[in-house]
Amino acid sequence: MEIKPLDNDTIFAEVCCIGGNRNLDMKSELTEQERTALRSVQIKLEWLKKMIPKGLSAKIAYEGEEAVGFIEYMPIEHSNFHKGKDLYIINCMIAPHTPPWEEPQEQRIPGCGSALVQAMIENVKDKCKGIVTPFGFAYTEDMKDFFNKFGFEEFENEGLKMLIKRFEPVEIPSPIRYEQKYQFRQVPGKVVIDIFWSSKCPADPYTLLNLRDVCKEFGEGVVINGFCVDDRETLVKYGIESGTYVNGKFPWSTYGPLEKKEIREVLTNTLKANNSK
Ligand SMILES: CC(C)(COP(=O)(O)OP(=O)(O)OC[C@H]1O[C@@H](n2cnc3c(N)ncnc32)[C@H](O)[C@@H]1OP(=O)(O)O)[C@@H](O)C(=O)NCCC(=O)NCCS
Known part of the structure; x- marks a missing residue:
């Protein structure tokens, strides 16, 4: 070695x-x-x-x-x-x-x-x-x-x-602690994904890229907002270090990288729930 x-x-x-x-x-x-x-x-x-x-x-x-x-x-x-x-x-x-x-x-x-x-x-x-x-x-x-x-x-x-x-x-x-200021902004009739990610570990960009690819499959019903927290300004503004929120909620069982399959499942269920309201 x-x-x-x-x-x-x-x-x-x-x-x-x-x-x-x-x-x-x-x-x-x-x-x-x-x-x-x-x-x-x-x-x-x-x-x-x-x-x-x-x-x-x-x-x-x-x-x-x-x-x-x-x-x-x-x-x-x-x-x-x-x-x-x-x-x-x-x-x-x-x-x-x-x-x-x-x-x-x-x-x-x-x-x-x-x-x-x-x-x-x-x-x-x-x-x-x-x-x-x-x-x-x-x-x-x-x-x-x-x-x-x-x-x-x-x-x-x-x-x-x-x-x-x-x-x-x-x-x-x-x-250094950041006050959580992130507030979910609803877009009528759409599922909104907010991802807070950093470049420090490839695991975050991996989730970001999978989310973007899957969102394209779902078309206009899904909106994705990416917040890169590499710099302190974004951390101060939102107070969130990492995580992917769907309609303001954290629906995943893991904080690790997300695969396309689990993203598709969550989006399908969220769209169904939205449509049945
Ligand atoms: C912890 C880690 C670095 C140890 O590597 P390693 O090559 O096994 O370490 P070494 O062989 O040099 O171990 C030196 C000694 O520490 C001990 N040791 C190894 N891992 C240990 C641990 N987690 N806790 C306590 N002792 C540990 C070894 O048994 C060895 O003891 P010895 O000197 O009595 O023989 C390795 O297991 C690792 O990389 N883990 C994953 C870390 C991770 O998740 N990184 C982020 C990924 S995204």
């Missing part, structure tokens, strides 16, 4: 490197889902390119030619959700494990996660006073014991619970 820096040769692998999307760019034939995933990683790619000059970086793990994991981090000053300085924050990380959707089950590469964290520490230790991270990410929500092995400790500040690894004394960050 080799850990490579984020550069022109590895950037595409970084954005593709989640679960089922892994190494999409290397596949010769793509399924419909993979084509949508590829469109969504392009959106993340654009965001990443904007963030790199601001200090965002990453390390990518390779097994031979194949990218198998990554860790992405940036100066906390660019986080929309934390007040802090002289710290880096881990945006996301992944090493081979078994996410729920993957068939056949993926083989762990013992030591991969550790190698990524150590490479990140080496990269930032002279650029900041410490690193903070959430307790875990999407499918491994509790990574506290994993991060403890590298000297990360738990802290709580104004309700913000995270882990910190200090290189020198540093003020712990506090949360």
